[in-house]
Amino acid sequence: MFAFGLTEPNAGTDVPGLTTTAVKDGDDYIINGKKHYISNGGNADIIVVYAKTDPAAGSRGISAFIVERDTPGLRIGEGDDKLGIRAARTYELFFEDCRIPAKNRVGDEGEGFKLAMEVIDRGRLGVAAMAVGIARAALDEALKYSKERLVANKTIAEFQGIQFMLAEMNVDVELAQTYTYYAASLKDKKGYRLSKKASTAKLFASEASNRVVQKAIQIHGGNGYMKKYPIERIYRDQRILEIFEGTSQVQKIVIAQAMLKPIKQVQEGIRV
Template sequence: MNFVLTQEQTDIRKMVREFAEKSVAPTAAERDEKEYFPREIFAAMGELGILGIPYPEEYGGVGSDFVSYAIAVEEISRVCASTGIGLSVHTSLCSWPIFHYGAEEQKQKYLRPLASGNKLGAFGLTEPNAGTDASAGSATAVKDGGSYILNGTKVFNTNGGEAEIEVIFAATDKAAGLKGLSAFIVEKGTPGFTFGKKEIKMGIRSSVQRELIFENCRVPAANLLGKEGEGFKIAMTTLDGGRIGIAAQAVGIAQSALEHAIKYAKERIQFGKPITGNQAISFMLADMATKVDAARLLTYRAAYNKSNHLPYSKEAAMAKLFASDAAVAVTADAVQVFGGYGYSREYPVERLMRDAKITQIYEGTNQAMRMVIAGSILR
């Protein structure tokens, strides 16, 4: 068992960290305040290959692995969790199902521009009445000659309105329940595909989540991903991998909070000495560091398993569960270390605390993660 990163993984961390600190960090607070989605940053990430790290070069990717991808999400999220989630959704939730389930023609047409960064991707499963319970969805896709007619609404769609390519789930056979769910590749600009309200959020404010509206939207039958009725399987296996990205995002948020807390504690003088000399503070920092390291190891294990075609559903759920809880706890402790200043927008830890909470909710709530883990260990 080797806990040392490969040279390629180390080089990718160095490259992404340099990019993040130079091109993402300087505007993170302002973008959060203005709720501005930075398409120019995603274009720059595309040019560096960051949007296609785990995909083969033949499809426009870098040809690396999912550990390197997790590292990239972690490093971007360390300076801006909003940008980190956009990267994660693009790579895990849109590109991966096309790579894994798509026909060769679909990979050439859609995966190549996604992996090369020329286009941005998104994933539409959640509906107003269908969150954790995907079977409650009402979106439909009716076969009509060489097309499917899509009708319905999706909500909380990350990258929605910005992404050129969406993977959308709709029922082709309502009577069959989850076995009647199918997946489709839908391009922005398709007639009948429009956007509704943009969510106003507590955190990840520089990320965009929009409502998607399908009104008699005609999608070519060639854009059916996999086979009819395979949508639920495609969605669940895609989300298994997506949780690695969320875990990595949470690790990046927590790492940032830890670094800020350590720096502040060393500089803050009370009772004539740095507050690190107070055992209450130093022990708090020790616990924070332990949680971050444990979360990172769980995340990298899940990513390693995925890269090496080992089971990773339970491992990804564990990583997402633990890392998100760690991020919420560590960011709250960071605010506490800062005291009153931690509650001020003048310092970054309040933004980290706001950003951390969503990691316990999206791509499967932590209660759902416990269901996944329990289902695996109790078989």
């Protein structure tokens, strides 16, 4: 099992601001720093850790390293007690003079930021797929409940207000799934810059799933707030989708920058 050791307490979205360091010492590197919210961090056999090999170089000073679980100097904190996705454990990781061989460096020095962004693009497709699954599960639960719940000797599914909500939920699920599949298909194209499409899929699917889950809770009424109904857990699990692997606001930044890049190149006299 692997873990992706990037996020720090003061460097989440601001990846170039990470402060974990890897200092060359002969044929080794010595890593010092702290990571948090690391999925599988307490269970992984191997952690790919991102650290500054040149603190003055910003993003170009970040390198990636393989750190094995039993390496002296690596200390694993207690698992986080989270609102949702509780089966996906996250941990703090502490590196205290953690010595690893230089051969454990992934790629050249300074390539870590590029490697991390490639992983994050793929991760955003994964979150979009999670959003589709959660939204579809919420729709299934709402549809089932609406066919069973009786009011005035009618199932609530017979009321037009509920039907409109179900139709809106279905539209969000179908569009989120279609675009996520489309974006995922582009990953197989050699040399294709996936960032904009991955961010678009993540932004739309995660926010669509929020809308679907909100309506599903509403259809359940007070029962949707009770733990004995699956929608309660679905509601808690959904919320993280608009936060991790880049918040919705970060996705908008990525999309806008991709849209404006050709304009900027033309303004600077670069042939496009």
